[in-house]
Amino acid sequence: MKSLSQDFEKQQLKVGRDTLFNVLREHKMLTLRKKHSARTTNSYHRFYKYNNIIKDLKVNRPNQVWVSDITYIRTVKGFCYLALITDMHSRKIVGYDLCDSLELKGCVRALKKAIYQAKDIRGLIHHSDRGIQYLKYPHLLGQLCC
Known part of the structure; x- marks a missing residue:
């Protein structure tokens, strides 16, 4: 070339x-190139979907809203998954975890890292795309914040 x-x-x-x-x-x-992608969000599931409480919310300070998402990274051996927690105000990544599966454990580790490093999270809203990882065991994520 x-x-x-x-x-x-x-x-x-x-x-x-x-x-x-x-x-x-x-x-x-x-x-x-033909794109090969991994599907990271399953919106068609049987679990309860919480309302979007940040839809019209004015975010005006750090640690007011954290947004969670999972993306995939292609490797020679397949895919690995990066769970990210981003502060919506500063757009800073406050927590992350790299995992070889889409299971909840990667999301929990990312959230634990973010909470551990945060200074003041009173009134924090943890928002996600309502993927299956966040809905199947919401009580586990809730215990980390309270």
Whole structure:
């Protein structure tokens, strides 16, 4: 595979990634890889779904709302899953855990790390996408916060 950076420099061209991809796409020179993804959210389950209490909430301070989510990372051996707890006000990641499964234990460890490092979490709302990890055992997550 040839790098075009030297050719661009010789012609005194500055081309960013997005522009390059747009040009390649226009000339039908872009081949896209087939995406393989892991499904991390199951919204169709039999467990109780809590109402979204942060829908119209004005977030104006740190540790008011923490948002949880899980993403996947592709590795040579398959997928691993990164559970993240993000402070909605500062957008800072306050807790995380990397796990080889989508089970609750990764989410709990991420939440424990966030609570351990937090200064004041009185009145904190822990919000998630209502995936099965958070709904199957809500009492376990609730015990960590209270």
